[in-house]
Amino acid sequence: MQNGKDVKEALNKKASYGPDIDLDDYKVGTYTPDKVDRLESIPGDVKERMVNVGVMPCGTGRAGTILFNDNGPVHVSSSSDDIELMPIRKAAKIYDLSEYLWKAVPADKDKYTSKTYIEDSDGYFIRVKEGRHVKYPVQTCMIINRNKQMQNVHNIVIVEKDASLEVITGCTTKKHVTESLHVGVSETYIKDGGSLTFTMVHNWSDDTYVRPRSGCIMGKNSKYVNNYVILNPVRSVQSYPVAYLNGEGASVKFNNICLSHDGSEIDTGCRVELNAPRTSAEIISRSITFGGRMIARGKLVGNAPGAKAHLECKGLVLNDGGLTLAIPELESSIADVEMTHEAAVGKIARDQVEYLMMRGLTEEQAVGMIVRGFLEGGIKGLPDDLKRDIDAAIDKANLGS
Amino acid sequence: MLLKIEDLHVEAGGREILGGIDLEIKDGRTCILFGPNGSGKSTLLAAIMGLGHCRITKGRIIYNDADITNMPIDERARLGIGMMMQRPPNLPGVKLKSLVGAVAGECDIVSRANEFRMDKFLDRDINVGFSGGEIKRSELLQLTAQSPQFLLLDEPESGVDLESIGLVGKKVHDLLYGTANCDRDKKKRVSALVITHTGQILDYIGADHAFILIDGKIKCSGRPADLLKDIRERGYKECIQCRMVKM
Ligand SMILES: Nc1ncnc2c1ncn2[C@@H]1O[C@H](COP(=O)(O)OP(=O)(O)OP(=O)(O)O)[C@@H](O)[C@H]1O
Ligand SMILES: [Mg+2]
Numbered sequence: 001m002q003n004g005k006d007v008k009e010a011l012n013k014k015a016s017y018g019p020d021i022d023l024d025d026y027k028v029g030t031y032t033p034d035k036v037d038r039l040e041s042i043p044g045d046v047k048e049r050m051v052n053v054g055v056m057p058c059g060t061g062r063a064g065t066i067l068f069n070d071n072g073p074v075h076v077s078s079s080s081d082d083i084e085l086m087p088i089r090k091a092a093k094i095y096d097l098s099e100y101l102w103k104a105v106p107a108d109k110d111k112y113t114s115k116t117y118i119e120d121s122d123g124y125f126i127r128v129k130e131g132r133h134v135k136y137p138v139q140t141c142m143i144i145n146r147n148k149q150m151q152n153v154h155n156i157v158i159v160e161k162d163a164s165l166e167v168i169t170g171c172t173t174k175k176h177v178t179e180s181l182h183v184g185v186s187e188t189y190i191k192d193g194g195s196l197t198f199t200m201v202h203n204w205s206d207d208t209y210v211r212p213r214s215g216c217i218m219g220k221n222s223k224y225v226n227n228y229v230i231l232n233p234v235r236s237v238q239s240y241p242v243a244y245l246n247g248e249g250a251s252v253k254f255n256n257i258c259l260s261h262d263g264s265e266i267d268t269g270c271r272v273e274l275n276a277p278r279t280s281a282e283i284i285s286r287s288i289t290f291g292g293r294m295i296a297r298g299k300l301v302g303n304a305p306g307a308k309a310h311l312e313c314k315g316l317v318l319n320d321g322g323l324t325l326a327i328p329e330l331e332s333s334i335a336d337v338e339m340t341h342e343a344a345v346g347k348i349a350r351d352q353v354e355y356l357m358m359r360g361l362t363e364e365q366a367v368g369m370i371v372r373g374f375l376e377g378g379i380k381g382l383p384d385d386l387k388r389d390i391d392a393a394i395d396k397a398n399l400g401s
Numbered sequence: 402m403l404l405k406i407e408d409l410h411v412e413a414g415g416r417e418i419l420g421g422i423d424l425e426i427k428d429g430r431t432c433i434l435f436g437p438n439g440s441g442k443s444t445l446l447a448a449i450m451g452l453g454h455c456r457i458t459k460g461r462i463i464y465n466d467a468d469i470t471n472m473p474i475d476e477r478a479r480l481g482i483g484m485m486m487q488r489p490p491n492l493p494g495v496k497l498k499s500l501v502g503a504v505a506g507e508c509d510i511v512s513r514a515n516e517f518r519m520d521k522f523l524d525r526d527i528n529v530g531f532s533g534g535e536i537k538r539s540e541l542l543q544l545t546a547q548s549p550q551f552l553l554l555d556e557p558e559s560g561v562d563l564e565s566i567g568l569v570g571k572k573v574h575d576l577l578y579g580t581a582n583c584d585r586d587k588k589k590r591v592s593a594l595v596i597t598h599t600g601q602i603l604d605y606i607g608a609d610h611a612f613i614l615i616d617g618k619i620k621c622s623g624r625p626a627d628l629l630k631d632i633r634e635r636g637y638k639e640c641i642q643c644r645m646v647k648m
Pocket of ligand 2: 442443
């Protein structure tokens with residue numbers, strides 16, 4: 001158990017990866033943003049930003065919506081009895097959350113978790129009741145409103161026994177916001193037989209720093225699919241979620257799709273600990289650098305017999321000048337595990353481009369088609385909305401080499 | 402003249418593969434290109450198409466009075482040149498449907514994939530894991546979507562089983578006589594340069610003229626049936642010696 005003193009000391013603790021950030025450069029939690037009673041009343045430009053990160057601005061086709069502006073919850077609505085959806089500060093008043101707070105992510109991990117702990121940051125609380133299968137996704141949206149703002153959130157998702165849920169979370173900045181910092185601690189608990197699909201889409205301004213800190217604790221035969229997508233310019237993202245497969249037969253799948261533009265630095269990946277027998281994991285990462293820096297990490301730790309896991313990291317380099325680094329790691333403490341990895345970094349094959357040009361496509365169209373196939377190929381079950389966003393981002397990126 | 406190649410020298414992989422090709426194809430004609438393995442037939446087609454692995458060191462390629470020697474591939478495609486590759490590359494992640502749809506434009510070719518027995522392949526990645534015969538049918542489907550005015554066909558029938566050869570032959574025929582695509586090209590007779598070893602494709606299309614390519618040079622030319630007979634009966638070497646005398 002972390003004690004308050006250690007956590008306070010961690011305020012000076014740099015993260016293991018990514019450029020260090022001076023937290024004093026940003027304001028935090030100094031005001032209460034206005035509530036949004038009806039989603040319809042959100043201004044058009046903000047709606048547009050929401051759509052870009054997969055959030056339905058009117059809540060259609062969603063079981064529930066929770067919206068944060070900077071550090072405050074501004075909207076909560078839900079149409080489903082199967083879920084509880086509320087700000088975490090409110091949930092803490094109703095329930096004893098001690099078994100969920102700072103259990104999947106240690107508070108003294110680094111300065112970002114420490115800051116979130118000290119600020120006692122609000123965030124979303126989503127719980128699916130036991131045995132319930134929520135038909136529509138729950139959506140959450142985190143918006144940074146003010147320049148020089150630090151958004152600090154602490155989220156908890158609980159999937160009770162034999163329940164299932166899909167969460168779509170979009171994080172973005174308002175149009176006029178340039179410099180900002182997003183720190184999001186997310187703790188996820190999937191109990192025995194539970195299933196969660198969690199899709200996170202980021203669309204920041206090109207001077208935003210992003211430091212998510214996520215952990216997921218998984219029970220027996222539970223399932224977790226995590227999709228992370230970032231397509232637009234950002235200053236720096238560094239994230240390294242961890243999944244702890246503690247129950248027998250648990251399985252996890254991480255899919256990452258990242259575009260690193262000129263001036264962006266994306267350092268992302270995940271660690272999976274296969275701590276129980278017959279657990280399995282798959283990490284798939286597809287990245288493209290247009291002159292930005294892209295670090296794709298992945299670590300599989302096999303600690304129990306019958307564990308099976310695969311890690312696949314593929315990077316396309318479209319422009320010179322950036323950096324692409326794939327760091328796959330496999331670690332095992334016992335004999336009866338099967339873990340593999342595959343990593344490939346390279347440019348687009350010329351013969352493929354020419355083949356498509358031979359059919360009359362321009363070079364730009366040909367490259368776009370190959371890039372789209374590269375990003376979406378190998379990742380099964382991507383939501384259609386997301387595919388459309390990916391297509392749009394590829395169209396927007398200037399691919400003519 | 403539709404195609405005029407003058408003293409074409411081509412390098413691939415750092416050595417000269419074609420050492421001075423002169424060749425002419427009249428509009429509306431189908432020509433056959435014979436030649437032993439490794440003689441440079443596919444390289445010649447690749448050079449006409451403009452594929453990057455061939456480096457033209459000398460000579461010119463004139464198509465419809467335009468010098469296309471250094472023209473980008475997609476511009477050649479837009480001029481109406483279309484090619485069926487002998488060994489096309491794999492395109493992981495790119496679905497056959499996406500390409501055919503993009504190339505066909507207004508004309509709905511995707512829904513006609515069953516005619517090529519390619520309907521079950523529309524959602525497959527192009528060429529990835531395709532068998533030899535499947536590659537041929539996929540190439541023909543793509544060419545049909547493209548509807549070119551000048552076809553470069555690299556061994557359209559090789560590796561195709563006896564049952565499918567009829568289908569392949571018919572589709573090549575349709576391409577040549579302009580009946581494959583939508584109405585837009587119905588009138589015009591398409592021209593072609595076709596590589597074949599066995600001559601089997603000649604059961605399905607008429608051919609006007611043939612060339613024999615050996616060691617990167619056109620060594621002789623004549624009527625397709627005559628040349629094929631000579632090659633069958635006497636092999637390439639003798640065939641050429643004999644024809645050289647005649648010429
Ligand atoms: N990119 C390349 N790098 C190195 N050598 C090449 C390359 N392309 C072609 N060649 C060589 O050029 C020669 C001619 O090849 P090409 O494919 O044109 O032959 P072909 O006449 O089509 O033969 P086949 O009947 O076997 O298809 C061969 O010896 C081949 O190995
Ligand atoms: Mg060949």
